[in-house]
Amino acid sequence: MLTISRLAAYAGVTVRAVRHYHQIGLLPEPERDRSGYRTYDAGAVVRLIRIRTLADAGVPLGRVQELLDAGPEEFAGGVQEMDKDLRAEIRRLQDTRRRLARLAAGDQLALPQSVVDYLDRLRGLGVDEAYIERERDAWIMIAAQVPHSIDIVIAKKHEELDDPDMVKLYGLLGGALDWPADDPRILEVADIMERLMIRAVEAGEAGADDGIDDQFVGLLDSTMVESSPSAARLLAILEKRGWRGWTRIERVPADRLGTEPPPS
Secondary structure: OEOHHHHHHHHHHHHHHHHHHHOOOOOOOOOEEEOOOEEEEEEHHHHHHHHHHHOOOOOHHHHHHHHHOOOOHHHHHHHHHHHHHHHEEEEEEEEHHEEEEEEEOOOOOOOOOHHHHHHHHHHHOOHHHHHHHHHHHHHHHHHHHHOOHHHHHHHHHHHHHOOOHHHHHHHHHHHHHOOOOOOOOOHHHHHHHHHHHHHHHOOOOOOOOOOOOOOHHHHHHHHHHHHOOHHHHHHHHHHHHHEEOOOOEEEOHHOOOOOOOOOO
């Protein structure tokens, strides 16, 4: 007969583990002998080795009892079920790793891939990183408001970047955050924006339902105005010409349609 320490040594576990298995009912606890010690037989060694083998294989202790008492078919079925659960967990962990890898890239936090690709395209055009960060923050808010249509919105933004005026606009806006309110380049930006807005109206693309409520549009506009001293003046110039809004054109000056300003 074996003492608890000898049992643990034969099975390759600790005495603490044996006591834990007693406590949770995996290993029957023997009666004490006349000296008050528990003694174990060969059957306890075999069962403890089986418990250790299952535990080392990753079987949760809550399921070890079920497998120990199962017949061959039940045992095989239980193992297959656990394998299925493990494969699902592996997929979940792999997805988590992919998400973490994307987060490490910076722009991926709270942004769909389509927006990240768009921001990368702006970087490729040489747009200042400080401006891209402002635009990124705006896209984070927009993507949260219209998650199901953000890819469509971004596809349209890619089309707009095929317009030389839009590329030129981004080139100017990239440094506009630091412009004073009297910088003469603000007029050039206003001219470009007006040409783009006139084309959008004539193409029937202005005023379309974008799924964003008016309060949120106001938030985006106010954020832009607060970002730079030149922004407030730019909007004032456009409003004087009959245009209102930044995120969305709110009023269309019919008398200016068909009279697109000449390039600056």
